[in-house]
Amino acid sequence: MTPTGRHFLQIPGPTNTPDRVLRAMAASTIDHRGPQFAELALEVLEAVKPVFGTTQPVVIYPASGTGAWEAALVNTLSPGERVVCFETGHFATLWREMARRLDLEVDLVPGDWRHGVDPQTVADKLRDDTGQRIKAVLVVHNETSTGVTSRVAEVRKAIDSTGHPALLLVDTISSLGSIEYQHDAWGVDVTVAGSQKGLMLPPGLSFNAVSQKALDASKSARLHRSFWDWQPVIEANKRGFFPYTPATNLLYGLREALRMLDEEGLANVYARHQRHAEATRLAVRGWGLEVLCADEREHSGSLTGVIVPDGYDADKIRAVILDRYNMSLGAGLGKLAGRIFRIGHLGDFNDLMLAGTLAGVQLGLVAAGVPIDTTGINAALDRLQRP
Numbered sequence: 001m002t003p004t005g006r007h008f009l010q011i012p013g014p015t016n017t018p019d020r021v022l023r024a025m026a027a028s029t030i031d032h033r034g035p036q037f038a039e040l041a042l043e044v045l046e047a048v049k050p051v052f053g054t055t056q057p058v059v060i061y062p063a064s065g066t067g068a069w070e071a072a073l074v075n076t077l078s079p080g081e082r083v084v085c086f087e088t089g090h091f092a093t094l095w096r097e098m099a100r101r102l103d104l105e106v107d108l109v110p111g112d113w114r115h116g117v118d119p120q121t122v123a124d125k126l127r128d129d130t131g132q133r134i135k136a137v138l139v140v141h142n143e144t145s146t147g148v149t150s151r152v153a154e155v156r157k158a159i160d161s162t163g164h165p166a167l168l169l170v171d172t173i174s175s176l177g178s179i180e181y182q183h184d185a186w187g188v189d190v191t192v193a194g195s196q197k198g199l200m201l202p203p204g205l206s207f208n209a210v211s212q213k214a215l216d217a218s219k220s221a222r223l224h225r226s227f228w229d230w231q232p233v234i235e236a237n238k239r240g241f242f243p244y245t246p247a248t249n250l251l252y253g254l255r256e257a258l259r260m261l262d263e264e265g266l267a268n269v270y271a272r273h274q275r276h277a278e279a280t281r282l283a284v285r286g287w288g289l290e291v292l293c294a295d296e297r298e299h300s301g302s303l304t305g306v307i308v309p310d311g312y313d314a315d316k317i318r319a320v321i322l323d324r325y326n327m328s329l330g331a332g333l334g335k336l337a338g339r340i341f342r343i344g345h346l347g348d349f350n351d352l353m354l355a356g357t358l359a360g361v362q363l364g365l366v367a368a369g370v371p372i373d374t375t376g377i378n379a380a381l382d383r384l385q386r387p
């Protein structure tokens with residue numbers, strides 16, 4: 001069918017870019033070594049810190065999130081050092097692969113892609129590591145491939161309970177600016193983030209928030225790094241500059257997106273996402289379908305993974321929904337391909353956008369011949385009736 005009206009971009013990133021952000025980016029690119037740029041950079045580098053819950057430096061790269069993953073590893077670790085990874089889903093698996101390619105020794109804790117990182121397992125691993133060979137614990141805060149959020153504060157407590165000095169590196173690419181996160185208070189050493197999900201920007205920027213302990217570790221870390229090296233960026237940032245040409249127009253957009261988050265208030269932003277996630281789960285269960293996340297404490301605020309009944313292909317359902325209702329939903333990734341679809345409800349979003357999204361999913365499931373209870377959406381609407 002010929003698509004008409006507004007496209008619903010309900011994948012869990014890239015998310016809908018607000019008009020305010022688009023307008024902010026539609027400006028001339030300025031001299032990145034001039035005073036006007038320094039003003040922009042100094043403002044943005046400060047304003048981004050509260051979103052991470054940090055007073056420490058935040059390094060901004062002109063790169064997708066994958067680049068910031070690499071930066072987190074190469075700035076803190078040396079060849080042959082051991083890291084612990086958890087198989088929470090597709091993105092955790094990709095980060096693990098990267099660690100391996102960078103010549104790190106990876107200790108992988110297997111998982112079923114329905115649970116987050118178990119803090120008790122973290123404590124056990126570190127307690128067993130009497131020789132302190134483990135240098136870092138890698139956690140994906142919000143597994144975008146599954147809709148499961150790991151309890152980072154509890155992971156930190158587990159690490160502390162053992163007295164082990166391992167660094168804690170956390171991927172918040174699909175949680176920052178949508179699910180509560182506290183880099184400093186939770187004792188995270190490197191927080192990895194990206195622009196195109198909760199931060200409501202187009203793809204192209206990524207971030208490392210770094211603790212003092214991580215900065216200290218970077219002095220002796222021996223993995224090769226050049227472009228990703230924190231030190232020259234942090235040095236140049238002090239005067240509002242970058243050691244290379246920054247993504248100026250994305251920084252205009254970031255300034256506007258940070259203003260929007262600040263106007264709404266981060267606590268309200270997090271509550272809005274939780275409420276939309278709750279309404280989405282009510283709809284999914286109302287249809288008689290199963291949510292992928294298997295632990296009530298770990299439901300994601302930014303997306304919901306929906307298991308498709310046996311005998312149905314989730315990708316075919318998504319194709320029907322795109323064709324008939326002009327809406328994009330997230331595909332099942334890795335071993336979940338064809339078995340689930342993902343509803344993104346993060347970023348610039350409101351009650352009616354969610355209601356439209358859920359209506360589109362319900363209509364699409366019916367159109368694809370999936371047997372569901374078509375009163376399912378009512379439970380979500382009832383939820384939206386309440387604050």
Ligand SMILES: *Cc1c(COP(=O)(O)O)cnc(C)c1O
Nearest residue numbers: 064065066091142144173174194
């Ligand atoms: C999107 C995403 C990534 C990958 O980021 P890119 O910007 O595509 O490089 C990594 N981790 C998580 C949790 C993500 O959601």
